[in-house]
Amino acid sequence: MKQVPATPDPNRPAKLEAFNRLLTIMDELRENCPWDKKQTLESLRHLTIEETYELSDAILENDLPEIKKELGDLMLHNVFYARIASEQKAFDIADVLNAICDKLIERHPHIYSDVVANDEETVKSNWEKIKLKTGNKSVLQGVPGSLPALVKAIRIQDKARGVGFDWERKEQVWEKVEEEMQEFKAEFNATAPEAINHEKAMAEFGDLLFSLVNYARFINIDPEEALERTNKKFIKRFQYLETESAKDGKTMGEMTLAEMDVYWNRAKNL
Structure with a gap:
Protein backbone atom coordinates (compact mmCIF):
# COMPACT_ATOMS: atom_id res chain seq x y z
CA MET A 1 0.00 0.00 0.00
CA LYS A 2 1.38 3.36 -0.98
CA GLN A 3 1.79 5.60 2.04
CA VAL A 4 -0.01 8.92 1.79
CA PRO A 5 1.95 11.74 3.43
CA ALA A 6 0.35 13.19 6.53
CA THR A 7 -1.27 16.59 6.21
CA PRO A 8 1.23 19.29 7.21
CA ASP A 9 0.59 20.64 10.69
CA PRO A 10 1.16 24.40 10.89
CA ASN A 11 1.10 24.19 14.72
CA ARG A 12 3.86 21.56 14.96
CA PRO A 13 6.55 24.06 16.12
CA ALA A 14 4.30 25.29 18.95
CA LYS A 15 3.56 21.70 20.00
CA LEU A 16 7.23 20.78 20.04
CA GLU A 17 8.03 23.90 22.05
CA ALA A 18 5.30 23.06 24.58
CA PHE A 19 6.69 19.53 24.98
CA ASN A 20 10.20 20.95 25.38
CA ARG A 21 8.84 23.32 28.06
CA LEU A 22 7.37 20.36 29.97
CA LEU A 23 10.69 18.50 29.81
CA THR A 24 12.51 21.57 31.15
CA ILE A 25 10.05 22.02 34.02
CA MET A 26 10.29 18.32 34.85
CA ASP A 27 14.09 18.57 35.06
CA GLU A 28 13.82 21.63 37.30
CA LEU A 29 11.30 20.01 39.62
CA ARG A 30 13.26 16.77 39.88
CA GLU A 31 16.41 18.64 40.83
CA ASN A 32 14.91 21.26 43.14
CA CYS A 33 11.53 20.24 44.59
CA PRO A 34 11.70 18.10 47.80
CA TRP A 35 8.57 16.14 46.85
CA ASP A 36 9.54 15.50 43.24
CA LYS A 37 13.06 14.49 44.25
CA LYS A 38 11.68 11.72 46.48
CA GLN A 39 9.44 10.07 43.90
CA THR A 40 10.16 6.62 42.43
CA LEU A 41 8.56 4.52 39.71
CA GLU A 42 6.69 2.67 42.45
CA SER A 43 5.51 5.74 44.35
CA LEU A 44 4.01 7.28 41.21
CA ARG A 45 2.18 4.12 40.19
CA HIS A 46 -0.99 4.55 42.28
CA LEU A 47 -1.16 8.22 41.36
CA THR A 48 -1.05 7.34 37.66
CA ILE A 49 -3.90 4.86 38.13
CA GLU A 50 -5.92 7.57 39.89
CA GLU A 51 -5.25 10.07 37.10
CA THR A 52 -6.33 7.51 34.50
CA TYR A 53 -9.67 7.02 36.23
CA GLU A 54 -10.12 10.79 36.47
CA LEU A 55 -9.56 11.03 32.71
CA SER A 56 -12.10 8.25 32.21
CA ASP A 57 -14.67 10.16 34.28
CA ALA A 58 -14.07 13.34 32.26
CA ILE A 59 -14.54 11.43 29.00
CA LEU A 60 -17.83 9.92 30.20
CA GLU A 61 -19.03 13.39 31.16
CA ASN A 62 -17.82 14.76 27.80
CA ASP A 63 -16.11 17.54 29.79
CA LEU A 64 -13.51 18.74 27.29
CA PRO A 65 -11.79 21.27 29.60
CA GLU A 66 -11.42 18.53 32.23
CA ILE A 67 -10.18 16.06 29.60
CA LYS A 68 -7.48 18.55 28.64
CA LYS A 69 -6.46 18.91 32.29
CA GLU A 70 -6.32 15.16 32.91
CA LEU A 71 -4.36 14.53 29.71
CA GLY A 72 -1.83 17.04 30.99
CA ASP A 73 -1.57 15.19 34.30
CA LEU A 74 -0.95 11.90 32.50
CA MET A 75 1.59 13.51 30.18
CA LEU A 76 3.44 14.75 33.23
CA HIS A 77 3.49 11.23 34.65
CA ASN A 78 4.92 9.82 31.42
CA VAL A 79 7.68 12.40 31.41
CA PHE A 80 8.29 11.79 35.13
CA TYR A 81 8.75 8.03 34.64
CA ALA A 82 11.16 8.62 31.76
CA ARG A 83 13.17 11.13 33.80
CA ILE A 84 13.55 8.65 36.69
CA ALA A 85 14.56 5.90 34.27
CA SER A 86 17.16 8.17 32.67
CA GLU A 87 18.74 8.72 36.10
CA GLN A 88 19.04 4.93 36.34
CA LYS A 89 20.69 4.85 32.88
CA ALA A 90 17.84 2.62 31.66
CA PHE A 91 16.15 4.82 29.03
CA ASP A 92 14.99 8.39 28.47
CA ILE A 93 11.98 10.07 26.88
CA ALA A 94 13.54 9.89 23.41
CA ASP A 95 13.88 6.12 23.77
CA VAL A 96 10.24 5.90 24.85
CA LEU A 97 8.99 7.93 21.88
CA ASN A 98 11.18 6.15 19.34
CA ALA A 99 10.09 2.77 20.69
CA ILE A 100 6.40 3.56 20.25
CA CYS A 101 7.07 4.99 16.78
CA ASP A 102 8.91 1.80 15.77
CA LYS A 103 6.08 -0.31 17.22
CA LEU A 104 3.38 1.63 15.34
CA ILE A 105 5.24 1.28 12.04
CA GLU A 106 5.76 -2.44 12.62
CA ARG A 107 2.11 -3.03 13.62
CA HIS A 108 0.71 -1.10 10.61
CA PRO A 109 2.17 -2.91 7.60
CA HIS A 110 -0.92 -1.85 5.61
CA ILE A 111 0.38 1.72 5.91
CA TYR A 112 4.15 1.28 5.92
CA SER A 113 4.47 -1.88 3.80
CA ASP A 114 2.58 -3.78 1.11
CA VAL A 115 0.04 -5.61 3.31
CA VAL A 116 -3.62 -4.99 2.42
CA ALA A 117 -6.12 -4.22 5.19
CA ASN A 118 -9.29 -2.44 4.19
CA ASP A 119 -11.30 -2.83 7.38
CA GLU A 120 -10.87 -2.53 11.15
CA GLU A 121 -11.14 -6.26 11.84
CA THR A 122 -8.27 -7.08 9.48
CA VAL A 123 -6.12 -4.40 11.09
CA LYS A 124 -6.78 -5.83 14.58
CA SER A 125 -6.15 -9.38 13.38
CA ASN A 126 -2.83 -8.39 11.79
CA TRP A 127 -1.86 -6.59 15.01
CA GLU A 128 -2.30 -9.73 17.13
CA LYS A 129 -0.54 -11.98 14.60
CA ILE A 130 2.46 -9.63 14.44
CA LYS A 131 2.69 -9.66 18.24
CA LEU A 132 2.93 -13.45 18.21
CA LYS A 133 5.71 -13.30 15.61
CA THR A 134 7.69 -10.77 17.65
CA GLY A 135 8.00 -12.65 20.93
CA ASN A 136 4.59 -12.94 22.57
CA LYS A 137 3.96 -16.58 23.51
CA SER A 138 0.22 -16.06 23.90
CA GLU A 225 -19.01 2.40 30.07
CA ALA A 226 -22.56 1.07 30.25
CA LEU A 227 -22.15 0.02 33.90
CA GLU A 228 -20.45 3.29 34.83
CA ARG A 229 -23.29 5.27 33.27
CA THR A 230 -25.73 3.24 35.36
CA ASN A 231 -23.59 3.86 38.47
CA LYS A 232 -23.71 7.61 37.84
CA LYS A 233 -27.47 7.47 37.22
CA PHE A 234 -28.01 5.62 40.51
CA ILE A 235 -25.81 8.10 42.42
CA LYS A 236 -27.71 11.06 40.98
CA ARG A 237 -31.10 9.59 41.88
CA PHE A 238 -30.01 8.44 45.34
CA GLN A 239 -28.56 11.85 46.16
CA TYR A 240 -31.83 13.43 45.03
CA LEU A 241 -33.63 11.09 47.42
CA GLU A 242 -31.32 12.17 50.26
CA THR A 243 -31.61 15.89 49.54
CA GLU A 244 -35.33 16.09 48.91
CA SER A 245 -36.33 13.86 51.83
CA ALA A 246 -34.17 16.00 54.13
CA LYS A 247 -36.06 19.10 52.93
CA ASP A 248 -39.25 17.39 54.09
CA GLY A 249 -37.73 16.74 57.51
CA LYS A 250 -37.20 13.03 56.94
CA THR A 251 -34.10 11.04 57.86
CA MET A 252 -32.41 8.36 55.80
CA GLY A 253 -32.45 5.07 57.64
CA GLU A 254 -35.74 5.89 59.35
CA MET A 255 -37.99 6.00 56.29
CA THR A 256 -39.81 2.97 54.96
CA LEU A 257 -38.95 1.64 51.53
CA ALA A 258 -42.31 2.88 50.26
CA GLU A 259 -41.50 6.41 51.46
CA MET A 260 -38.11 6.32 49.77
CA ASP A 261 -39.66 5.01 46.55
CA VAL A 262 -41.72 8.21 46.29
CA TYR A 263 -38.55 10.30 45.99
CA TRP A 264 -36.83 7.69 43.83
CA ASN A 265 -39.66 7.77 41.30
CA ARG A 266 -39.54 11.55 41.23
CA ALA A 267 -35.81 11.38 40.51
CA LYS A 268 -36.42 9.00 37.60
CA ASN A 269 -38.62 11.62 35.94
CA LEU A 270 -36.04 14.41 36.14
Whole structure:
Protein backbone atom coordinates (compact mmCIF):
# COMPACT_ATOMS: atom_id res chain seq x y z
CA MET A 1 0.00 0.00 0.00
CA LYS A 2 1.38 3.36 -0.98
CA GLN A 3 1.79 5.60 2.04
CA VAL A 4 -0.01 8.92 1.79
CA PRO A 5 1.95 11.74 3.43
CA ALA A 6 0.35 13.19 6.53
CA THR A 7 -1.27 16.59 6.21
CA PRO A 8 1.23 19.29 7.21
CA ASP A 9 0.59 20.64 10.69
CA PRO A 10 1.16 24.40 10.89
CA ASN A 11 1.10 24.19 14.72
CA ARG A 12 3.86 21.56 14.96
CA PRO A 13 6.55 24.06 16.12
CA ALA A 14 4.30 25.29 18.95
CA LYS A 15 3.56 21.70 20.00
CA LEU A 16 7.23 20.78 20.04
CA GLU A 17 8.03 23.90 22.05
CA ALA A 18 5.30 23.06 24.58
CA PHE A 19 6.69 19.53 24.98
CA ASN A 20 10.20 20.95 25.38
CA ARG A 21 8.84 23.32 28.06
CA LEU A 22 7.37 20.36 29.97
CA LEU A 23 10.69 18.50 29.81
CA THR A 24 12.51 21.57 31.15
CA ILE A 25 10.05 22.02 34.02
CA MET A 26 10.29 18.32 34.85
CA ASP A 27 14.09 18.57 35.06
CA GLU A 28 13.82 21.63 37.30
CA LEU A 29 11.30 20.01 39.62
CA ARG A 30 13.26 16.77 39.88
CA GLU A 31 16.41 18.64 40.83
CA ASN A 32 14.91 21.26 43.14
CA CYS A 33 11.53 20.24 44.59
CA PRO A 34 11.70 18.10 47.80
CA TRP A 35 8.57 16.14 46.85
CA ASP A 36 9.54 15.50 43.24
CA LYS A 37 13.06 14.49 44.25
CA LYS A 38 11.68 11.72 46.48
CA GLN A 39 9.44 10.07 43.90
CA THR A 40 10.16 6.62 42.43
CA LEU A 41 8.56 4.52 39.71
CA GLU A 42 6.69 2.67 42.45
CA SER A 43 5.51 5.74 44.35
CA LEU A 44 4.01 7.28 41.21
CA ARG A 45 2.18 4.12 40.19
CA HIS A 46 -0.99 4.55 42.28
CA LEU A 47 -1.16 8.22 41.36
CA THR A 48 -1.05 7.34 37.66
CA ILE A 49 -3.90 4.86 38.13
CA GLU A 50 -5.92 7.57 39.89
CA GLU A 51 -5.25 10.07 37.10
CA THR A 52 -6.33 7.51 34.50
CA TYR A 53 -9.67 7.02 36.23
CA GLU A 54 -10.12 10.79 36.47
CA LEU A 55 -9.56 11.03 32.71
CA SER A 56 -12.10 8.25 32.21
CA ASP A 57 -14.67 10.16 34.28
CA ALA A 58 -14.07 13.34 32.26
CA ILE A 59 -14.54 11.43 29.00
CA LEU A 60 -17.83 9.92 30.20
CA GLU A 61 -19.03 13.39 31.16
CA ASN A 62 -17.82 14.76 27.80
CA ASP A 63 -16.11 17.54 29.79
CA LEU A 64 -13.51 18.74 27.29
CA PRO A 65 -11.79 21.27 29.60
CA GLU A 66 -11.42 18.53 32.23
CA ILE A 67 -10.18 16.06 29.60
CA LYS A 68 -7.48 18.55 28.64
CA LYS A 69 -6.46 18.91 32.29
CA GLU A 70 -6.32 15.16 32.91
CA LEU A 71 -4.36 14.53 29.71
CA GLY A 72 -1.83 17.04 30.99
CA ASP A 73 -1.57 15.19 34.30
CA LEU A 74 -0.95 11.90 32.50
CA MET A 75 1.59 13.51 30.18
CA LEU A 76 3.44 14.75 33.23
CA HIS A 77 3.49 11.23 34.65
CA ASN A 78 4.92 9.82 31.42
CA VAL A 79 7.68 12.40 31.41
CA PHE A 80 8.29 11.79 35.13
CA TYR A 81 8.75 8.03 34.64
CA ALA A 82 11.16 8.62 31.76
CA ARG A 83 13.17 11.13 33.80
CA ILE A 84 13.55 8.65 36.69
CA ALA A 85 14.56 5.90 34.27
CA SER A 86 17.16 8.17 32.67
CA GLU A 87 18.74 8.72 36.10
CA GLN A 88 19.04 4.93 36.34
CA LYS A 89 20.69 4.85 32.88
CA ALA A 90 17.84 2.62 31.66
CA PHE A 91 16.15 4.82 29.03
CA ASP A 92 14.99 8.39 28.47
CA ILE A 93 11.98 10.07 26.88
CA ALA A 94 13.54 9.89 23.41
CA ASP A 95 13.88 6.12 23.77
CA VAL A 96 10.24 5.90 24.85
CA LEU A 97 8.99 7.93 21.88
CA ASN A 98 11.18 6.15 19.34
CA ALA A 99 10.09 2.77 20.69
CA ILE A 100 6.40 3.56 20.25
CA CYS A 101 7.07 4.99 16.78
CA ASP A 102 8.91 1.80 15.77
CA LYS A 103 6.08 -0.31 17.22
CA LEU A 104 3.38 1.63 15.34
CA ILE A 105 5.24 1.28 12.04
CA GLU A 106 5.76 -2.44 12.62
CA ARG A 107 2.11 -3.03 13.62
CA HIS A 108 0.71 -1.10 10.61
CA PRO A 109 2.17 -2.91 7.60
CA HIS A 110 -0.92 -1.85 5.61
CA ILE A 111 0.38 1.72 5.91
CA TYR A 112 4.15 1.28 5.92
CA SER A 113 4.47 -1.88 3.80
CA ASP A 114 2.58 -3.78 1.11
CA VAL A 115 0.04 -5.61 3.31
CA VAL A 116 -3.62 -4.99 2.42
CA ALA A 117 -6.12 -4.22 5.19
CA ASN A 118 -9.29 -2.44 4.19
CA ASP A 119 -11.30 -2.83 7.38
CA GLU A 120 -10.87 -2.53 11.15
CA GLU A 121 -11.14 -6.26 11.84
CA THR A 122 -8.27 -7.08 9.48
CA VAL A 123 -6.12 -4.40 11.09
CA LYS A 124 -6.78 -5.83 14.58
CA SER A 125 -6.15 -9.38 13.38
CA ASN A 126 -2.83 -8.39 11.79
CA TRP A 127 -1.86 -6.59 15.01
CA GLU A 128 -2.30 -9.73 17.13
CA LYS A 129 -0.54 -11.98 14.60
CA ILE A 130 2.46 -9.63 14.44
CA LYS A 131 2.69 -9.66 18.24
CA LEU A 132 2.93 -13.45 18.21
CA LYS A 133 5.71 -13.30 15.61
CA THR A 134 7.69 -10.77 17.65
CA GLY A 135 8.00 -12.65 20.93
CA ASN A 136 4.59 -12.94 22.57
CA LYS A 137 3.96 -16.58 23.51
CA SER A 138 0.22 -16.06 23.90
CA VAL A 139 -2.36 -13.78 22.33
CA LEU A 140 -3.54 -13.02 25.87
CA GLN A 141 -0.06 -12.17 27.15
CA GLY A 142 -0.66 -8.46 26.70
CA VAL A 143 -3.69 -8.35 29.01
CA PRO A 144 -2.47 -6.81 32.31
CA GLY A 145 -3.20 -9.01 35.31
CA SER A 146 -4.11 -5.99 37.44
CA LEU A 147 -6.93 -4.79 35.16
CA PRO A 148 -10.39 -4.63 36.76
CA ALA A 149 -12.19 -7.88 35.96
CA LEU A 150 -14.82 -6.31 33.69
CA VAL A 151 -12.24 -4.47 31.59
CA LYS A 152 -10.07 -7.59 31.52
CA ALA A 153 -12.96 -9.64 30.12
CA ILE A 154 -13.40 -7.12 27.31
CA ARG A 155 -9.69 -7.18 26.44
CA ILE A 156 -9.51 -11.00 26.57
CA GLN A 157 -12.43 -11.31 24.17
CA ASP A 158 -11.07 -8.64 21.82
CA LYS A 159 -7.70 -10.38 21.61
CA ALA A 160 -9.24 -13.81 21.03
CA ARG A 161 -11.37 -12.33 18.26
CA GLY A 162 -8.22 -10.88 16.68
CA VAL A 163 -7.00 -14.38 15.82
CA GLY A 164 -10.41 -15.70 14.76
CA PHE A 165 -11.54 -17.35 18.02
CA ASP A 166 -15.03 -15.94 18.25
CA TRP A 167 -18.70 -16.57 17.62
CA GLU A 168 -19.95 -15.98 14.09
CA ARG A 169 -23.31 -14.38 14.92
CA LYS A 170 -24.74 -12.43 17.83
CA GLU A 171 -27.65 -14.88 18.03
CA GLN A 172 -25.19 -17.61 19.04
CA VAL A 173 -23.82 -15.36 21.77
CA TRP A 174 -27.29 -14.65 23.14
CA GLU A 175 -28.01 -18.37 23.24
CA LYS A 176 -24.86 -18.70 25.37
CA VAL A 177 -26.12 -15.95 27.69
CA GLU A 178 -29.40 -17.80 28.18
CA GLU A 179 -27.55 -21.09 28.75
CA GLU A 180 -25.34 -19.48 31.41
CA MET A 181 -28.39 -17.90 33.06
CA GLN A 182 -30.04 -21.30 33.37
CA GLU A 183 -26.85 -22.80 34.82
CA PHE A 184 -26.63 -19.96 37.34
CA LYS A 185 -30.29 -20.40 38.30
CA ALA A 186 -29.65 -24.10 38.82
CA GLU A 187 -26.96 -23.26 41.38
CA PHE A 188 -28.76 -20.28 42.88
CA ASN A 189 -32.46 -20.93 43.09
CA ALA A 190 -33.91 -17.89 44.82
CA THR A 191 -37.04 -19.73 45.90
CA ALA A 192 -35.38 -22.92 47.16
CA PRO A 193 -35.18 -23.24 50.97
CA GLU A 194 -31.88 -25.13 51.05
CA ALA A 195 -28.57 -23.32 51.24
CA ILE A 196 -26.77 -22.80 47.93
CA ASN A 197 -23.27 -23.99 47.05
CA HIS A 198 -21.60 -20.59 47.16
CA GLU A 199 -18.50 -21.56 45.15
CA LYS A 200 -20.52 -23.13 42.34
CA ALA A 201 -22.94 -20.21 42.27
CA MET A 202 -20.04 -17.76 42.07
CA ALA A 203 -18.45 -19.71 39.21
CA GLU A 204 -21.71 -19.74 37.26
CA PHE A 205 -22.30 -16.05 37.92
CA GLY A 206 -18.83 -15.33 36.54
CA ASP A 207 -19.65 -17.33 33.42
CA LEU A 208 -22.89 -15.38 33.05
CA LEU A 209 -21.13 -12.01 33.33
CA PHE A 210 -18.48 -13.10 30.83
CA SER A 211 -21.15 -14.13 28.32
CA LEU A 212 -23.00 -10.81 28.80
CA VAL A 213 -19.76 -8.91 28.14
CA ASN A 214 -19.37 -11.01 25.00
CA TYR A 215 -22.86 -10.15 23.79
CA ALA A 216 -22.36 -6.47 24.54
CA ARG A 217 -19.24 -6.55 22.37
CA PHE A 218 -21.22 -8.05 19.50
CA ILE A 219 -23.74 -5.21 19.58
CA ASN A 220 -21.07 -2.52 20.00
CA ILE A 221 -21.77 -1.66 23.63
CA ASP A 222 -18.84 -1.03 25.96
CA PRO A 223 -19.87 -2.91 29.14
CA GLU A 224 -17.57 -0.86 31.36
CA GLU A 225 -19.01 2.40 30.07
CA ALA A 226 -22.56 1.07 30.25
CA LEU A 227 -22.15 0.02 33.90
CA GLU A 228 -20.45 3.29 34.83
CA ARG A 229 -23.29 5.27 33.27
CA THR A 230 -25.73 3.24 35.36
CA ASN A 231 -23.59 3.86 38.47
CA LYS A 232 -23.71 7.61 37.84
CA LYS A 233 -27.47 7.47 37.22
CA PHE A 234 -28.01 5.62 40.51
CA ILE A 235 -25.81 8.10 42.42
CA LYS A 236 -27.71 11.06 40.98
CA ARG A 237 -31.10 9.59 41.88
CA PHE A 238 -30.01 8.44 45.34
CA GLN A 239 -28.56 11.85 46.16
CA TYR A 240 -31.83 13.43 45.03
CA LEU A 241 -33.63 11.09 47.42
CA GLU A 242 -31.32 12.17 50.26
CA THR A 243 -31.61 15.89 49.54
CA GLU A 244 -35.33 16.09 48.91
CA SER A 245 -36.33 13.86 51.83
CA ALA A 246 -34.17 16.00 54.13
CA LYS A 247 -36.06 19.10 52.93
CA ASP A 248 -39.25 17.39 54.09
CA GLY A 249 -37.73 16.74 57.51
CA LYS A 250 -37.20 13.03 56.94
CA THR A 251 -34.10 11.04 57.86
CA MET A 252 -32.41 8.36 55.80
CA GLY A 253 -32.45 5.07 57.64
CA GLU A 254 -35.74 5.89 59.35
CA MET A 255 -37.99 6.00 56.29
CA THR A 256 -39.81 2.97 54.96
CA LEU A 257 -38.95 1.64 51.53
CA ALA A 258 -42.31 2.88 50.26
CA GLU A 259 -41.50 6.41 51.46
CA MET A 260 -38.11 6.32 49.77
CA ASP A 261 -39.66 5.01 46.55
CA VAL A 262 -41.72 8.21 46.29
CA TYR A 263 -38.55 10.30 45.99
CA TRP A 264 -36.83 7.69 43.83
CA ASN A 265 -39.66 7.77 41.30
CA ARG A 266 -39.54 11.55 41.23
CA ALA A 267 -35.81 11.38 40.51
CA LYS A 268 -36.42 9.00 37.60
CA ASN A 269 -38.62 11.62 35.94
CA LEU A 270 -36.04 14.41 36.14
